[in-house]
Amino acid sequence: MSMPEPHLYLSTGPHIRRGRTTADIMWLVNLSLAPALLWAVLVFGWPVLGITLSAIAGCALAEHLACKVRGTDSTVYDGSVVCTGLLLAYTLPPGIPLWMPFVGGALGVFFAKTVFGGLGYNIFNVALVGRAIMMATFPVEMTTTWLTPGFGQIGGVDALSGATPLVSLTGGPEAVEAAIVGLPEGMSEGLAFLLGLRPGSVGEVSVLMIVAGAGFLLWQKIIKLTIPLSVLGGALLMSPWSPDPVLYMLSGGLWLGAFFMATDYVTSPSTLKGQIVFGVGIGLLTGMIRNWGGYPEGICYAILLMNTMTPALEEWFRPPRTAPKGTPS
Amino acid sequence: MLRLFASHHGEPTFARGGIHPDEHKELSADHAIEPFVPRSVTVPVSQSLGAPSVPVVKKGDRVVRGQLIASDEAGGVPVHAPVSGIVKSVDRGIHPVLVLDMAITIEAREQEDEPTFQEQPGWETLPREELLERIRVAGVVGLGGATFPTYRKLMLPDDAEVDTLIINGSECEPYLTCDYRLMLEQAEAVVLGAWLIAKIIGVPRCLIGIEDNKADAGAAMTAAIERLALDRSDHPVAMEVVVTQTKYPQGSEKQLIQALTGRLVPQRGLPMQVGIVVQNVATAFACLEAVRNRKPVIERVVTVSGRGIHEPKNLRVPVGTMIQPIIEACGGFDDEVVKVLAGGPMMGRALADLNAPVTKGTSGLLFLTRAETNLDRYQPCIGCGECLDVCPLGLEPNKVSQYVEVGRALETEEFGPLECFECGCCSYSCPSNRPLVQFMQVAKAAYRHEAAKQRTHA
Numbered sequence: 001m002s003m004p005e006p007h008l009y010l011s012t013g014p015h016i017r018r019g020r021t022t023a024d025i026m027w028l029v030n031l032s033l034a035p036a037l038l039w040a041v042l043v044f045g046w047p048v049l050g051i052t053l054s055a056i057a058g059c060a061l062a063e064h065l066a067c068k069v070r071g072t073d074s075t076v077y078d079g080s081v082v083c084t085g086l087l088l089a090y091t092l093p094p095g096i097p098l099w100m101p102f103v104g105g106a107l108g109v110f111f112a113k114t115v116f117g118g119l120g121y122n123i124f125n126v127a128l129v130g131r132a133i134m135m136a137t138f139p140v141e142m143t144t145t146w147l148t149p150g151f152g153q154i155g156g157v158d159a160l161s162g163a164t165p166l167v168s169l170t171g172g173p174e175a176v177e178a179a180i181v182g183l184p185e186g187m188s189e190g191l192a193f194l195l196g197l198r199p200g201s202v203g204e205v206s207v208l209m210i211v212a213g214a215g216f217l218l219w220q221k222i223i224k225l226t227i228p229l230s231v232l233g234g235a236l237l238m239s240p241w242s243p244d245p246v247l248y249m250l251s252g253g254l255w256l257g258a259f260f261m262a263t264d265y266v267t268s269p270s271t272l273k274g275q276i277v278f279g280v281g282i283g284l285l286t287g288m289i290r291n292w293g294g295y296p297e298g299i300c301y302a303i304l305l306m307n308t309m310t311p312a313l314e315e316w317f318r319p320p321r322t323a324p325k326g327t328p329s
Numbered sequence: 330m331l332r333l334f335a336s337h338h339g340e341p342t343f344a345r346g347g348i349h350p351d352e353h354k355e356l357s358a359d360h361a362i363e364p365f366v367p368r369s370v371t372v373p374v375s376q377s378l379g380a381p382s383v384p385v386v387k388k389g390d391r392v393v394r395g396q397l398i399a400s401d402e403a404g405g406v407p408v409h410a411p412v413s414g415i416v417k418s419v420d421r422g423i424h425p426v427l428v429l430d431m432a433i434t435i436e437a438r439e440q441e442d443e444p445t446f447q448e449q450p451g452w453e454t455l456p457r458e459e460l461l462e463r464i465r466v467a468g469v470v471g472l473g474g475a476t477f478p479t480y481r482k483l484m485l486p487d488d489a490e491v492d493t494l495i496i497n498g499s500e501c502e503p504y505l506t507c508d509y510r511l512m513l514e515q516a517e518a519v520v521l522g523a524w525l526i527a528k529i530i531g532v533p534r535c536l537i538g539i540e541d542n543k544a545d546a547g548a549a550m551t552a553a554i555e556r557l558a559l560d561r562s563d564h565p566v567a568m569e570v571v572v573t574q575t576k577y578p579q580g581s582e583k584q585l586i587q588a589l590t591g592r593l594v595p596q597r598g599l600p601m602q603v604g605i606v607v608q609n610v611a612t613a614f615a616c617l618e619a620v621r622n623r624k625p626v627i628e629r630v631v632t633v634s635g636r637g638i639h640e641p642k643n644l645r646v647p648v649g650t651m652i653q654p655i656i657e658a659c660g661g662f663d664d665e666v667v668k669v670l671a672g673g674p675m676m677g678r679a680l681a682d683l684n685a686p687v688t689k690g691t692s693g694l695l696f697l698t699r700a701e702t703n704l705d706r707y708q709p710c711i712g713c714g715e716c717l718d719v720c721p722l723g724l725e726p727n728k729v730s731q732y733v734e735v736g737r738a739l740e741t742e743e744f745g746p747l748e749c750f751e752c753g754c755c756s757y758s759c760p761s762n763r764p765l766v767q768f769m770q771v772a773k774a775a776y777r778h779e780a781a782k783q784r785t786h787a
Contacts, residue, residue: 006662006664006666006667006669007667008666008667008668008669008679008680008681008682008683009667009668009679009702009704010679010681011679011764011767012679012751012764012766012767012770013674013675013676013677013678013679013751013753013756013766014674014675014676014703014753014756014757014766015668015670015674015675015677015679015697015702015703016350016351016503016674016675016697016701016702016703016757017703017705017756017757017758017759017762018348018350018757018758018760020760021705021760021761021762022708022711022760022761024760025713025760117709118709119708119709119711120708120709120710120711120712120761121709265711265712265713265714266711266712267712268712270712270713270714270717270727271714271717314728318725318743319717319723319725320723321596321722321723321724321745321748322344322345322346322587322593322721322722322723323583323593323594323595323596323598323722324593324595324596325595325596326595326596326597326598326602
């Protein structure tokens with residue numbers, strides 16, 4: 001009986017794998033960010049789509065060129081760089097000139113990711129480094145190009161003169177009142193913020209849409225609640241010092257940061273206790289920056305600061321062994 | 330973390346980690362055990378963990394089935410002729426685990442004076458020493474795959490306080506169904522073998538752990554326990570089948586002990602330290618045959634499976650049967666096959682050459698196609714922490730891999746490579762497909778090398 005001569009591969013076990021790849025995970029994360037984008041288009045109009053595509057294009061170009069220079073296969077399709085572009089766009093004001101996100105994305109990926117060696121080796125959250133670079137490069141556009149939300153008036157929203165509610169938090173109750181524009185008549189402030197009918201950055205205005213996406217990631221077991229709850233808990237601890245605690249908890253990028261940025265695998269600790277300390281640290285720092293810093297938004301820098309702690313936190317907080325130590329025999 | 334859904338159906342399992350790989354057991358589960366007799370066998374002299382045995386036959390010798398062909402005088406276990414015939418060679422050959430090993434090739438020829446291994450009357454009442462001796466001379470080893478000499482595992486030190494025997498019917502590796510078939514078809518013999526072991530180690534309790542994907546095997550074993558009523562024998566043993574959740578690696582000794590008794594074997598410790606001895610179902614069966622029939626371990630059940638083999642089967646083959654004739658007996662395999670494994674897909678060995686024999690430790694021969702195995706390249710660690718979640722021991726494969734990658738293997742001890750038993754849950758789950766088990770092995774080897782260096786300098 002003739003037998004086929006197979007080409008046999010050798011390796012140590014296991015010889016099977018679960019099948020969910022890094023790319024699968026990144027594309028699922030991107031999918032989970034879709035509700036927030038959809039919502040942004042509905043309340044701020046088509047330009048936000050342009051902002052998002054511009055940021056993704058900048059990130060992808062930097063990644064692609066880095067791979068070319070390094071002489072490796074392009075990693076653009078692994079979804080990670082698209083995720084970075086999405087998250088960067090979500091932190092930008094919806095009226096920002098369309099070319100700026102491209103620049104921010106490209107610089108962010110270059111300085112925070114490729115110079116460290118690409119996926120898996122970066123220390124800082126790439127999207128947030130992009131945002132930080134943009135804050136330094138385009139300070140005026142990053143803080144004044146807000147739009148008045150208008151549900152369903154795609155393309156017909158107005159530029160907002162003045163500060164966002166979060167910016168005005170430090171100015172006292174009247175300033176907050178003045179900043180809350182575009183709310184549907186008779187709707188309470190808390191509900192409007194929960195739904196996302198308020199001025200703010202592209203992808204972070206609707207707590208509901210962010211939580212919906214996060215729910216998908218939780219269901220898919222891509223993220224756990226440990227870090228997000230720790231971030232929100234840490235922020236809550238700082239809420240008594242805020243002029244408007246409800247608005248403080250529901251505004252800005254707190255929820256987007258807690259569920260989608262603080263949970264970034266590479267830049268957060270992977271042990272349970274490490275994650276709790278990391279998350280609470282982010283929440284506390286966010287509150288400190290918002291309440292006493294000279295800066296309305298705190299989550300971006302809070303995450304970047306805690307990113308620096310990640311290697312130490314993993315070193316200090318180790319997973320417990322299942323079995324007790326053995327007695328020397 | 331808070332576990333909201335800690336157990337389903339209230340069935341026990343080990344507390345931490347583990348995975349649920351696709352089972353693929355349906356390929357061979359319904360195929361009853363068939364005997365297969367090859368025209369010749371090549372029996373490696375290393376049939377157990379530890380030293381090889383020493384051949385006591387030479388080329389041209391006539392041997393009968395069950396005759397001693399390699400002795401344990403220099404370590405190892407006694408090895409017996411699996412078939413009657415003529416010794417063709419005593420030479421180096423391929424070993425599925427050790428790569429190369431001394432092996433005895435016998436050309437099968439029926440002999441008139443072949444032993445029939447009839448039941449020996451009075452075996453139940455033999456003294457403990459005689460029972461142990463029969464198990465030793467029969468060359469019984471752990472047939473789950475570990476191949477540790479069974480008599481040594483049963484010869485407990487005087488100060489050991491053991492109260493429970495666990496019989497391992499978990500068979501948690503995907504594809505494998507040899508233990509499942511044995512429990513279905515030989516339930517009484519397995520239960521009797523378990524009772525025998527309980528008698529040898531002097532314990533009044535025996536728990537038989539079976540995963541809930543083999544509920545019918547559990548029922549067959551429970552029925553056998555009731556029929557045999559060994560709790561009323563001269564050495565009464567309370568025997569009980571415990572159906573556990575189906576979760577890999579439930580069949581690992583320490584995990585099974587935790588699932589069935591809640592006891593935790595200390596790091597790098599032995600089950601004995603928490604009062605337990607664990608034996609696999611096939612080993613229990615072999616112990617019974619060794620004592621009752623004075624039949625040495627000369628054959629075993631092998632699951633031949635995988636999407637690449639045309640007729641998956643559970644074959645009872647003589648030890649030393651070459652893989653090629655087994656493939657022919659199973660209808661051949663298709664050219665999609667990219668990996669051939671001895672053992673299961675989690676911990677089995679990939680074979681480089683099909684010119685290799687079945688040993689006492691070969692529980693399965695798997696012919697895996699490209700679609701069902703993993704040949705993907707690996708990527709950097711993205712820090713997802715999945716390996717930390719699935720490790721049943723609470724080790725840190727991610728850290729070991731990162732240290733080993735940059736040449737710092739000797740700084741990894743705190744992350745646990747020396748405790749790792751290579752179940753493979755980490756590699757299986759890694760989204761970046763990192764060969765974490767292999768990194769663990771590299772770290773272990775570095776420490777072994779370092780220890781050897783220390784000894785030579787001392």
